[in-house]
Amino acid sequence: MIPAISITGLTKNYGKICAVSDLNLEVGQGDAYCLLGPNGAGKSTTLNLMLGLTKADAGSIQLFGNSPHSIAARNATGNVAQDNDFPPNLTVLEVLELVRCHYPSPRPIDELIENFGLEQLANRLTGGFSGGQRRRLALALAFAGNGKIVFLDEPTTGLDSKTRKRFWEYSSQYLKQGGTLVVTTHHLDEIESIASRICLIDQGKVKLEGSVGEIQQRLGQKYIQFVCDRPPELSPVLQSSFEDGLCKIVTSNGDETIRQLVHSGVAFSNLEIRNASLEEAIEKLTSVKEKAG
Amino acid sequence: MALYLTAVRLHMKSLIRLPAYWVPTLLFPVMFFAMFGAGSSGPAADYRMASFVVYGVISIAFYQFGVSIAQERESHWERYRRTLPGATGPRMASQLISALAFALTTASLVIITAFFLSTPTIGFTSIIALLVAALLVAVPFTFLGIALGYWTTAKSAVAIANLIYLPLAYAGSLWMPPDRLPPAIAEISHFTPTRHAAEIVWAIVGGRTVPNESIAWLIGFSLIFATLAYFGYQRDERQRYA
Numbered sequence: 318m319i320p321a322i323s324i325t326g327l328t329k330n331y332g333k334i335c336a337v338s339d340l341n342l343e344v345g346q347g348d349a350y351c352l353l354g355p356n357g358a359g360k361s362t363t364l365n366l367m368l369g370l371t372k373a374d375a376g377s378i379q380l381f382g383n384s385p386h387s388i389a390a391r392n393a394t395g396n397v398a399q400d401n402d403f404p405p406n407l408t409v410l411e412v413l414e415l416v417r418c419h420y421p422s423p424r425p426i427d428e429l430i431e432n433f434g435l436e437q438l439a440n441r442l443t444g445g446f447s448g449g450q451r452r453r454l455a456l457a458l459a460f461a462g463n464g465k466i467v468f469l470d471e472p473t474t475g476l477d478s479k480t481r482k483r484f485w486e487y488s489s490q491y492l493k494q495g496g497t498l499v500v501t502t503h504h505l506d507e508i509e510s511i512a513s514r515i516c517l518i519d520q521g522k523v524k525l526e527g528s529v530g531e532i533q534q535r536l537g538q539k540y541i542q543f544v545c546d547r548p549p550e551l552s553p554v555l556q557s558s559f560e561d562g563l564c565k566i567v568t569s570n571g572d573e574t575i576r577q578l579v580h581s582g583v584a585f586s587n588l589e590i591r592n593a594s595l596e597e598a599i600e601k602l603t604s605v606k607e608k609a610g
Numbered sequence: 611m612a613l614y615l616t617a618v619r620l621h622m623k624s625l626i627r628l629p630a631y632w633v634p635t636l637l638f639p640v641m642f643f644a645m646f647g648a649g650s651s652g653p654a655a656d657y658r659m660a661s662f663v664v665y666g667v668i669s670i671a672f673y674q675f676g677v678s679i680a681q682e683r684e685s686h687w688e689r690y691r692r693t694l695p696g697a698t699g700p701r702m703a704s705q706l707i708s709a710l711a712f713a714l715t716t717a718s719l720v721i722i723t724a725f726f727l728s729t730p731t732i733g734f735t736s737i738i739a740l741l742v743a744a745l746l747v748a749v750p751f752t753f754l755g756i757a758l759g760y761w762t763t764a765k766s767a768v769a770i771a772n773l774i775y776l777p778l779a780y781a782g783s784l785w786m787p788p789d790r791l792p793p794a795i796a797e798i799s800h801f802t803p804t805r806h807a808a809e810i811v812w813a814i815v816g817g818r819t820v821p822n823e824s825i826a827w828l829i830g831f832s833l834i835f836a837t838l839a840y841f842g843y844q845r846d847e848r849q850r851y852a
Contacts, residue, residue: 331852368693371851391695402686406624418616419694442627458690 319382321346321466321497322367326376329362329521336362338521340376344499346465349492349511352501353599354518360501361399363518364470367499368396380466392421396468401455405444409435409454412443413461420462432487433457434480448475456484466497473507485511505596517599529595538593539571541578549581567593617700618707625674625708635673636716639666640723646785648727653816656732657787659724660811663744665784666716668807671748672755673771674709679759680767683846692851713748717741732815743814747807750828753835754803760842778804803831 322344329337337359344350352360365371367378369385380390403412410426417423430439433453438446443454452475459467469488473481488498489511502508515532517525525532538555548559551574556567564585568574571590578585625631639662647658682688691697721737724730732740754774762770779785781795782804788796799805806824813820 370689370692388695391693394693396690396693398686398690400686401690404620404624404687406627407620411620411623414616415620416694418613419697419700455690462694 318346320344321348321381322350322499323379324363324367324376327363327366327373327378328375329366329371329373335521337366337373340518340521340523342516342523342526344466344497344514346497347492347495347513349488349498349500349508349513351508351512351515352499352518353505353515354524358518359521360518361470362521364396364468364499364501368394368468392462393465394468395459395462395464395466397455397459397470397472399470399474401451403443403446403451403454406442408440408442409438410440412454413457416458416461420464422463423461424463429457429461432483434483449477449480452476453480460487460491465495466499467491469498469500469502471502472500473502473504481507505599506594509595512595515595515599532599533592533595537569538597539568539574540591540593540597541566541568541571541574541589543578543585543588545583545585547583549578549583549585551577551581613696614700614703618704621704622708622711625712631674631677632712635666635670635712636719639663639669639716640719642785643720643723644727647724651729652731654787655724655728655730656736656815657812658728659721659730659732660740660744660815661784661808662720662724663717663740664747664804664807664811665779666720667713667744667748668751668779668784668804669775670709670713670716671752672758672775673768674712675705675752675755676758676762676771677767678705679756680762681764683759683850684764689850709752710745713745714741717744736815736817739814740811743811743820747810747828750803750832750835751807753832753839757835757838757842760839760846778802781805783808803828806831 320343322342324340324342327337327340328335340359340363352363354360362371366373367380367385369390378385381393383390383393385391385394404415407415409430413426413429417426430436433456435453435457438450438454443451446454456469456472459469473484476484485507492498492511498511500508500512509529512529514528515526516523527535542563542565544562545564546562548557548564551557551566551568554566554568554574556565558565566574575590642665643658643662647655647662650658691701755771758767758771758774781791781798782802783791783799784804788799788805791799806827809824810820810828812818
């Protein structure tokens with residue numbers, strides 16, 4: 318199966334500043350691909366290059382085998398940028414109509430209005446919209462073209478929790494129907510439920526790439542907690558705390574820690590063992606890198 | 611085709627919802643005619659009518675392109691719109707067609723007012739020729755408008771447009787006949803694009819041959835303004851999309 322996006326040797330300089338340097342990555346069809354990295358890491362530049370908004374100095378990008386500038390690629394993509402505004406004297410319905418008419422088989426207007434909570438705004442001019450209202454319309458537009466890839470740059474900024482939840486539900490529906498998502502975000506907790514692959518970019522290069530499970534495993538950290546009267550003596554663990562009868566432990570060798578706990582003779586109950594969350598894993602990886610740097 | 615129709619219709623709609631745009635551009639030429647052109651008769655009435663038609667048509671060409679480009683190029687919407695399939699054609703068509711519609715509307719309003727407030731002698735064919743000529747002489751001002759849009763900001767565009775166009779209209783003899791201009795201004799007048807635009811439409815309503823000299827001047831101005839517009843466009847592309 319042809320990849321949704323394939324990038325090879327991508328390089329982009331702004332004067333002497335190298336925004337993206339020899340970047341390679343591949344996004345499969347149906348992936349929920351998450352681009353992470355600190356501000357200025359090159360995420361936005363990569364996104365702009367994939368959207369055909371800027372030209373690369375070297376390397377190539379293909380969306381389903383087509384250049385991002387081609388009509389075929391544009392027909393197959395939708396996107397939401399970090400900042401949004403609209404023609405101020407058009408209503409929500411008119412803006413949706415204007416965008417939809419560019420695409421060969423757009424999504425139904427009613428579906429978009431309903432799923433992005435635009436019912437009350439449908440006939441209002443977009444000029445006076447709040448940040449959250451603009452965001453909802455921008456997200457609806459990203460999906461309006463019924464593209465096979467949707468690029469989302471910090472999609473949930475400015476949304477209330479209800480709209481946020483609804484949006485992620487809609488996104489997972491879109492994935493189930495075979496769509497591909499490329500998302501940049503700082504809210505790792507939100508993306509964890511839908512992300513299939515993670516790519517950590519820093520200084521224009523890929524620092525870490527893999528499926529969510531791989532990245533969690535790569536750290537190998539286990540989070541253990543249980544209820545007990547007194548904390549057991551365990552070694553070596555990365556972190557431990559004891560408060561109100563609840564003992565929390567972070568360890569790099571879960572099996573060994575559990576063995577020690579059983580042999581320690583401490584009476585425990587309600588034992589829980591889990592992998593590090595994505596956010597914890599990424600935080601760990603980036604802080605290791607920072608220390609090394 | 612449906613894409614073009616929708617884009618043009620929605621662009622027209624958004625302009626109509628902006629009285630701050632269409633009240634001055636559509637009504638000022640009529641108002642100025644009422645103030646400076648009313649009461650005349652015979653050929654003088656024809657010349658006055660032609661002058662204010664040209665004043666109105668040029669102001670649409672100049673302001674609509676200038677101000678909308680200045681505002682849109684700074685917007686996030688413009689950036690988004692570039693990512694839509696085949697967006698350039700419909701966008702240019704909606705600008706051109708709505709400018710054409712507004713230009714013909716303001717020209718018609720001036721002509722109707724002229725027949726109410728003065729006694730022109732020209733017939734139907736001359737009026738059609740006047741309309742066509744007015745649209746053609748507006749070409750250099752369209753380029754000037756585009757240049758303005760790329761070299762000013764959204765906030766300064768209207769003010770700078772006024773600073774350029776109002777003196778040009780005055781010195782170019784669009785508001786009053788050349789013999790009523792102060793001597794110094796009458797000297798400068800021959801070097802303004804507005805004066806040569808006026809000379810062309812005066813020749814048409816006066817039944818004279820269109821002066822080649824004025825056509826040459828307007829072609830020259832078109833080249834200069836188009837070059838300015840082109841470099842402005844290039845600069846904007848480099849800054850935003852390089």
